[in-house]
Amino acid sequence: MTDQAAEAGAHVRELRETRGLSLSALARRSGLGKATLSGxxxxxxxxxxxTLYAVTTALGVPLTAVLGPRTARASGAAVDALLLDRYEDEATVTETYRVRVRTGAAQRSAPHAPGTREHLTVLAGTVLAGTATAPVRLAPGEAHTWPADxxxxxxxxDGDAQAILLVRYPA
Structure with missing residues (x-):
C-alpha cells in the first residue's frame, strides 16, 4: 500500500494502544470489522x-490525529478532502479542508464526537449538505453550519462541487 496508509495506520495503532484498547474493543466502538482495523x-x-472518521470518533480524537503531513488527503463515497490547516487552542480543534463533492453519490457521515460542528462554504457547483434529517441546498458563495455529532x-x-469545510471539535 502507500506510505500514507502506513502512516495513518501507525497513528491509529499508537492512539489505540495509548488508550489501552484491544483491536477487538476498538472494532466494537467504531462499528468496523477487526480485519479492517488490523489491515x-x-x-x-x-x-x-x-473508516477514518469511525476510528477517530471511537477514539475521541479529531481526524487530524491520524492524518500526518503526508496523509493530508482522504476520500469517501462522495467527498475528496485535502487538509489545509489545523488550529488548536484550549477549547477546540479546528480543521480546514478543501473538499470536492463528487456527483452521483451521497456521503453519509456517522456522528462525530459530541459537540462537533461543521461549517461548509461552497465555492463552485451546488451542494446538498447538513444533518441527515434537514440538509440544505447551497449555491456558490453560500454557507451552512450544522451539528456534526x-x-x-x-x-x-448537479455535477461536481468545490467547497471549504471547517470541522470544529471540542478539545
Missing amino acids: LEAGTRNPTLE VPHLYRAP
Whole structure:
C-alpha cells in the first residue's frame, strides 16, 4: 500500500494502544470489522474517509490525529478532502479542508464526537449538505453550519462541487 496508509495506520495503532484498547474493543466502538482495523494498522489497506472518521470518533480524537503531513488527503463515497490547516487552542480543534463533492453519490457521515460542528462554504457547483434529517441546498458563495455529532450528509446533485469545510471539535 502507500506510505500514507502506513502512516495513518501507525497513528491509529499508537492512539489505540495509548488508550489501552484491544483491536477487538476498538472494532466494537467504531462499528468496523477487526480485519479492517488490523489491515489499517498494518498499512495494507487504504482507509476511506468513512473508516477514518469511525476510528477517530471511537477514539475521541479529531481526524487530524491520524492524518500526518503526508496523509493530508482522504476520500469517501462522495467527498475528496485535502487538509489545509489545523488550529488548536484550549477549547477546540479546528480543521480546514478543501473538499470536492463528487456527483452521483451521497456521503453519509456517522456522528462525530459530541459537540462537533461543521461549517461548509461552497465555492463552485451546488451542494446538498447538513444533518441527515434537514440538509440544505447551497449555491456558490453560500454557507451552512450544522451539528456534526448527528448523522449528516453531502451530495452534489448537479455535477461536481468545490467547497471549504471547517470541522470544529471540542478539545
